[in-house]
Amino acid sequence: MTAMTTPDLAGPGGHHDVSEARKLAMWAFLGSEVLLFGSLITTFLLYRTRVGDGPSAAEIFDIPFTSISSFILLMSSLTMVLGHHSWERKDWRQMRVWLLATAGLGMIFLAGQVFEFTEFVHEGLTVSTSPFGSAFFVLTGFHGLHVAVGVMMLMATAIMGFTGKLREDGGMNVGLVGLYWHFVDVVWIVIFTVVYLLAV
Amino acid sequence: MTEAAHPPHPTPRDYWLIAVVLAVITAAEVAVAYIGVDVVKVPLLFAMAFAKFVIVVGWYMHLRYEKKAYRRLFYLGLIAAPILFGVVLFSFGVLIGS
Amino acid sequence: MNGTERHEGRLRVGRRFFRRPTGRFVLFSIAASVLLAACTTDIPQNSLDPASPQARDIDNLWWLVFWIAVVVFVLVEVALVVAIVRFRRRRRGPEREVRQVHGNLRMEIMWTILPVVVLAVIAVPTVKTIFDLREAPTPEENALVVNVIGHQWWWEFEYPELGFSTAQEMYIPAGRSIYLNITSADVIHSFWTPRLHGKRDAVPGRVNNLTYFADEPGDYLGQCAEFCGLAHADMRHMVRAVSAGDFEVWAAKHASLPEIPEEGAVASGWETFNIICVACHVIGDVGPGVDLTVPVADRLPGGSGDYVLAPNLSYFAEREKFGGWTFENDTAHLQAWLADPSDLKPMTPELNDLEEGRVLGMPNFGLSPEDISNLTALLQSLE
Amino acid sequence: MATLTPQAPSPASTAAPGRGGIWEWITTTDHKKIGILYGFSSILFFVVGGVEALFIRLQLAVPNGEILSADAYNQMFTMHATTMVFLVVMPIASAFANYFLPLQLGARDVAFPRLNAFSYWLYLAGALFLTVSFFVGGGADGGWFGYAPLSTQVTEVVRMDYWSLGLQVLGVASIASSVNFITTVLTMRAPGMTLMRMPVFSWMVFIISFLLLFSLPMVTVGLIQVFLDRNIGTLFFDAANGGDPVLWQHLFWLFGHPEVYVLILPAMGIVSEVLPTFARKPLFGRSFVIFSGIAIGFMGFGVWAHHMFTSGLGPVAEAAFALTTMFIAVPTGVKIFNWLGTIWGGSLELNTPMLFSLGFIFLFVIGGLSGVTHSIVPADSQQHDSYYVVAHFHYVLFGGAIFGIFSGIYYWFPKVFGKLLNERIGKVNFWLMFIGMNLTFAPMHVLGLNGMPRRTYRYAEGLGLDVWNLVATIGSLVLALGIAVFLYNGWRTFRKGEVAGPDPWDARTLEWTTSSPPPEHNFDRIPVVHHEDDFWHQKYTTDEEGRAVAIPADLRPVVAEGPDEDIHLPSPSYHPALAGLGIFVMLLGLVYVPWGLIAVGVGGIGFLWGMFGWSLEPLVRGDH
Numbered sequence A: 001m002t003a004m005t006t007p008d009l010a011g012p013g014g015h016h017d018v019s020e021a022r023k024l025a026m027w028a029f030l031g032s033e034v035l036l037f038g039s040l041i042t043t044f045l046l047y048r049t050r051v052g053d054g055p056s057a058a059e060i061f062d063i064p065f066t067s068i069s070s071f072i073l074l075m076s077s078l079t080m081v082l083g084h085h086s087w088e089r090k091d092w093r094q095m096r097v098w099l100l101a102t103a104g105l106g107m108i109f110l111a112g113q114v115f116e117f118t119e120f121v122h123e124g125l126t127v128s129t130s131p132f133g134s135a136f137f138v139l140t141g142f143h144g145l146h147v148a149v150g151v152m153m154l155m156a157t158a159i160m161g162f163t164g165k166l167r168e169d170g171g172m173n174v175g176l177v178g179l180y181w182h183f184v185d186v187v188w189i190v191i192f193t194v195v196y197l198l199a200v
Numbered sequence B: 001m002t003e004a005a006h007p008p009h010p011t012p013r014d015y016w017l018i019a020v021v022l023a024v025i026t027a028a029e030v031a032v033a034y035i036g037v038d039v040v041k042v043p044l045l046f047a048m049a050f051a052k053f054v055i056v057v058g059w060y061m062h063l064r065y066e067k068k069a070y071r072r073l074f075y076l077g078l079i080a081a082p083i084l085f086g087v088v089l090f091s092f093g094v095l096i097g098s
Numbered sequence C: 001m002n003g004t005e006r007h008e009g010r011l012r013v014g015r016r017f018f019r020r021p022t023g024r025f026v027l028f029s030i031a032a033s034v035l036l037a038a039c040t041t042d043i044p045q046n047s048l049d050p051a052s053p054q055a056r057d058i059d060n061l062w063w064l065v066f067w068i069a070v071v072v073f074v075l076v077e078v079a080l081v082v083a084i085v086r087f088r089r090r091r092r093g094p095e096r097e098v099r100q101v102h103g104n105l106r107m108e109i110m111w112t113i114l115p116v117v118v119l120a121v122i123a124v125p126t127v128k129t130i131f132d133l134r135e136a137p138t139p140e141e142n143a144l145v146v147n148v149i150g151h152q153w154w155w156e157f158e159y160p161e162l163g164f165s166t167a168q169e170m171y172i173p174a175g176r177s178i179y180l181n182i183t184s185a186d187v188i189h190s191f192w193t194p195r196l197h198g199k200r201d202a203v204p205g206r207v208n209n210l211t212y213f214a215d216e217p218g219d220y221l222g223q224c225a226e227f228c229g230l231a232h233a234d235m236r237h238m239v240r241a242v243s244a245g246d247f248e249v250w251a252a253k254h255a256s257l258p259e260i261p262e263e264g265a266v267a268s269g270w271e272t273f274n275i276i277c278v279a280c281h282v283i284g285d286v287g288p289g290v291d292l293t294v295p296v297a298d299r300l301p302g303g304s305g306d307y308v309l310a311p312n313l314s315y316f317a318e319r320e321k322f323g324g325w326t327f328e329n330d331t332a333h334l335q336a337w338l339a340d341p342s343d344l345k346p347m348t349p350e351l352n353d354l355e356e357g358r359v360l361g362m363p364n365f366g367l368s369p370e371d372i373s374n375l376t377a378l379l380q381s382l383e
Numbered sequence D: 001m002a003t004l005t006p007q008a009p010s011p012a013s014t015a016a017p018g019r020g021g022i023w024e025w026i027t028t029t030d031h032k033k034i035g036i037l038y039g040f041s042s043i044l045f046f047v048v049g050g051v052e053a054l055f056i057r058l059q060l061a062v063p064n065g066e067i068l069s070a071d072a073y074n075q076m077f078t079m080h081a082t083t084m085v086f087l088v089v090m091p092i093a094s095a096f097a098n099y100f101l102p103l104q105l106g107a108r109d110v111a112f113p114r115l116n117a118f119s120y121w122l123y124l125a126g127a128l129f130l131t132v133s134f135f136v137g138g139g140a141d142g143g144w145f146g147y148a149p150l151s152t153q154v155t156e157v158v159r160m161d162y163w164s165l166g167l168q169v170l171g172v173a174s175i176a177s178s179v180n181f182i183t184t185v186l187t188m189r190a191p192g193m194t195l196m197r198m199p200v201f202s203w204m205v206f207i208i209s210f211l212l213l214f215s216l217p218m219v220t221v222g223l224i225q226v227f228l229d230r231n232i233g234t235l236f237f238d239a240a241n242g243g244d245p246v247l248w249q250h251l252f253w254l255f256g257h258p259e260v261y262v263l264i265l266p267a268m269g270i271v272s273e274v275l276p277t278f279a280r281k282p283l284f285g286r287s288f289v290i291f292s293g294i295a296i297g298f299m300g301f302g303v304w305a306h307h308m309f310t311s312g313l314g315p316v317a318e319a320a321f322a323l324t325t326m327f328i329a330v331p332t333g334v335k336i337f338n339w340l341g342t343i344w345g346g347s348l349e350l351n352t353p354m355l356f357s358l359g360f361i362f363l364f365v366i367g368g369l370s371g372v373t374h375s376i377v378p379a380d381s382q383q384h385d386s387y388y389v390v391a392h393f394h395y396v397l398f399g400g401a402i403f404g405i406f407s408g409i410y411y412w413f414p415k416v417f418g419k420l421l422n423e424r425i426g427k428v429n430f431w432l433m434f435i436g437m438n439l440t441f442a443p444m445h446v447l448g449l450n451g452m453p454r455r456t457y458r459y460a461e462g463l464g465l466d467v468w469n470l471v472a473t474i475g476s477l478v479l480a481l482g483i484a485v486f487l488y489n490g491w492r493t494f495r496k497g498e499v500a501g502p503d504p505w506d507a508r509t510l511e512w513t514t515s516s517p518p519p520e521h522n523f524d525r526i527p528v529v530h531h532e533d534d535f536w537h538q539k540y541t542t543d544e545e546g547r548a549v550a551i552p553a554d555l556r557p558v559v560a561e562g563p564d565e566d567i568h569l570p571s572p573s574y575h576p577a578l579a580g581l582g583i584f585v586m587l588l589g590l591v592y593v594p595w596g597l598i599a600v601g602v603g604g605i606g607f608l609w610g611m612f613g614w615s616l617e618p619l620v621r622g623d624h
């Protein structure tokens, strides 16, 4: 915080740049989200071996399956950044394609998660089987929730792109949605390692 | 408010390249998880996850190209989290135990 | 009039403050409250009236820190009051401007370093005492182990080496180390006997330790200190330190089964006990007891039968008070309790779930007056 | 609110005229109106929380008090603390921040006016939701830090559901306004207003925004876990099945300790504004006051486990946290000493705002020193969860935060409402509160050392507690009288207060350059800043000795010299309020799953409607 006193941040005066401010706000919010997921991950680390009578991580995880869905989510960052690129160039048509592709990949990921959850429940792991189960479902479920919100925002922006309501200083813009989306992806990178790969 | 040191923004070609790198690391991660020796496995996995993290945040989220203020906002959270949670886990004996 | 003259004039006013009645009153009340807290010895839970080496260590540390704090307090507050009195604007009138001082680096450094030094002085004995008090008794000390188990809303005391358990009153031999294993059967409680030691939380699923050592035989009152729900206020206990000989006698009594007469009111009470009370309570070997040979660390809170559900009543009559050491153990209170426990002590037995091991109070069984007097007779016979 | 007659619209303003009345308040996106909304709501809840406190004190006046049942008592202190902390001190700081941050920075509004409105409505939704619980199944009764597994026990009773959901929503509201304030500070300062020239109050708001941003997520996760343990059978805090209740303590206090600095730093900011104004001297060691605030912010994240000294952390962790805790006294001391330096050699005008600030210093030092005695772990094992702790935190919270806030109210009231609070009544108000406060809370030190545990609805005779409890109760009545006098003062002032000019105190910062109350657009022209305390430098210069010399009015520089431009004020919008209402309905529904799911649906629709409407409507209507 100390170094923020550098004069390069001196107020720009009355006419502040709205989209810059939004980006800054989004970064601050994401900084806060780091602590949110940090707490969930910490809970998981504390409970990952407390499996009680229920199945353990190693017994039920299907690493190849999760690797594929992780890969899909990772690639959605690529489509996202390409959409962002088109948005910056004001190529609305391409932008819509990439945004919808991103939303699509996100939905595939979510479908994978739903499938995974039902599998686990069948194999006897629910939220109330063991602290491991609670921590696992709440952590990954929370991440899933973030993905779902991201998908909704992507769809909304894409639709706004169709109807021409999307302006550069609109309340939601592709820049912001992009930051959020990448962040959700980044969180999954950590979850994939901490939750899945460490259990092998 | 021009920060002269800004490197040029990546192009779509760069984005695709980065994606390939990310894919390769992911493959390596899975491989290490299965065949790695226990002593090196955990640090290696964390190193690779960290690399992916940095790549996505730096290039896809353009943090490399942003103003210092943005970076600091995010870094604050990023630095606080491992320290605080490290202490919590330590007090539960998790870090020493496993 | 130049500045210095004016300032001297004001300083005098500052001195005068403490000679005025208000000033004296302020000083007096501060001194008085300190003395009252420190010097009264007939307060059963006075944390500044130590009766054990541990409590004495804490007490010494407290007074060191207290007096340092008093010095800081006096310096800062006197500076504040003097500044107010000396520099206050007296009369309305044309504004007299003062020098615009922006700061002084040397002073900043000084008042950063000085507190650091003071705190460093406090830190050394603090850290030392933390580690000292954590030390478990050595084998030579031949400590007596007592498991202290918090329940909503009473304390259970197990003597695993002696093979029995009791409730509300913890007997210990004076002059011998007692090693406490503190845990809980339900929510978090905190075991606190101020004259013997600081408090330690009873956390379900964990065992916390504390060493007690009563210098002299005597009664030491204590109370649950962590909020644990409805009757947290009524969750007290009494530590009875007795001589080694008396302790032997007491332990021998508890290690044997109480005798119940074959007939009379007591016998009828025993019948009722075996029909109703036995669902939760233990007398002798009757009732849902637990296996004391299982280390307390290996037991789980909750429904697995690892802890008893209600106080052991084996030698109930020896207790001075019951119900979380809250009510006189006399006929009137016992009968009132049996008639409607929740009327005496706030509890929510309607939320009990014995299967889950959840007991939030003794239910009202709608006992007849006859049952009540028989049960009272039974309880009073258990000396 | 007759004093709020809208200012004559500035010719440059393009804001759509409001429809007036209630609707104007519901749809407002003006940071000043939102600030006033926050202010009045918190005063209202202050009375609620205060009356709860009075019930507590009346119950404890004599041994075995019988005014409240144990059940009612437990609700009282839980809701008293929850109300005071989350519905009074935090939002009232938010009130000041909303109103004065833009004015002190020389800006027309905060960075995101509609998000700002949304924060308020979310706060109100959470506050009403928590308070409503009293009338439907009972207020929360698990203590303000809701230790698990007590808070997750007995899931068929809904009380702690209200608590966990309500706090959750208040947390989201706070995160939103923190993001808003951070962005405002970083992007909206007037030209020339470097960070080091920023007024100290704005600095403290900036700092607490970071504290909230990084501490609220922890408790959010904890609250979710409590809610899920209660409602869907997760096992986070279920020791019987391998969960660990101590995890909750970490998550709560990782938030809870930074939170107490969130409560005190704004008050310290206020004191740092008031003292220089009425000492007629600049703040002594200004940069040290600011940096010590930053230091407190950082260190505040490293001490949380001092609330868990008796939970069995182990000696290493206990020693470590004892050290971090006691050394937080150093930056705090720096502040205290610099305030002393500020008044030393000044010309002190002992009016009400000044008295409250001086009272703040006096009382906070006491609370701070008892805080340091808490950090002595062995001693804390006696003090913890006793009335000694209650004494500590009321000295810092009431003597500190509330006194600072009262100072701020007396100081800024004329700016906000254009009228001065009465001085004579103000002094009576101060002395009643000062005496009452000490009568109430000083005896609690003794009570605690005499072994009185907190959160006990009754105590037995003969424990040496009777006298001091009675004194405390009498003190609380004096305190109540003082606050009643304050309420009367406010009410009287609205009716016949003395009209204040734009700058009644001859103050130092930019908010005093505008009219009282300020026009809707704050500044006709955005000021250009050349100094810290810029306004003072417009009015004064110094002679060779460094004494202030007033600059004759006709020689003063032009106050506002920024570019003359079109002023775009954000248009009113009902969407933030609608989204807030939606959340309120959803919350109610969540408590009563499954049939409450209908309400969740209805509320969800309202919420989404608000959000979408919000993101589709332009910030400034008629723009583009």
Ligand code: HEA
Binding pocket: C072, C076, C114, C115, C116, C118, C119, D260, D261, D263, D264, D306, D307, D309, D325, D326, D328, D329, D330, D332, D333, D334, D336, D364, D365, D366, D367, D368, D369, D370, D371, D372, D374, D375, D376, D380, D383, D384, D385, D389, D392, D393, D396, D397, D400, D401
């Ligand atoms: C405004 C809120 C506020 C503030 C500012 C503080 C400030 C401090 N607090 Fe307090 N605290 C609370 C609110 C606050 N606290 C609350 C609400 C609780 C109880 C929660 C609950 O259980 O319900 C609590 C509880 C609490 C505990 C736990 C007690 C227990 O439950 O057992 C501890 C333990 O260390 C503690 C310590 C401190 C310290 C060291 C400071 C320091 O920051 C104080 C520093 C200030 C000074 C020391 C005075 C000025 C300095 C000088 C004049 C310099 C010279 C001084 C020295 C050399 C010593 N506090």
Ligand code: HEA
Binding pocket: D046, D047, D049, D050, D051, D053, D054, D056, D057, D077, D078, D080, D081, D082, D084, D085, D089, D143, D144, D145, D390, D394, D397, D398, D401, D402, D440, D453, D454, D455, D456, D457, D476, D479, D480, D481, D483, D484, D487
């Ligand atoms: C900022 C926070 C804050 C504030 C301001 C206060 C203010 C007060 N508090 Fe509280 N308190 C807490 C925070 C606060 N408290 C916390 C965190 C706890 C811990 C709870 C827990 O353990 O979970 C606590 C607990 C607590 C207890 C301990 C309860 C227990 O452990 O059993 C007590 C006991 O005396 C108490 C008393 C008071 C009193 C008398 C006031 C007084 O200062 C109140 C003054 C206000 C009034 C008296 C209202 C005046 C208004 C009127 C009289 C209106 C008149 C109406 C008209 C004219 C229309 N508080």
Ligand code: CUA
Binding pocket: C150, C151, C152, C153, C188, C189, C190, C224, C225, C226, C227, C228, C229, C232, C233, C235
């Ligand atoms: Cu048990 Cu409080």
Ligand SMILES: [Cu+2]
Binding pocket: D256, D257, D260, D303, D304, D306, D307
């Ligand atoms: Cu704290």
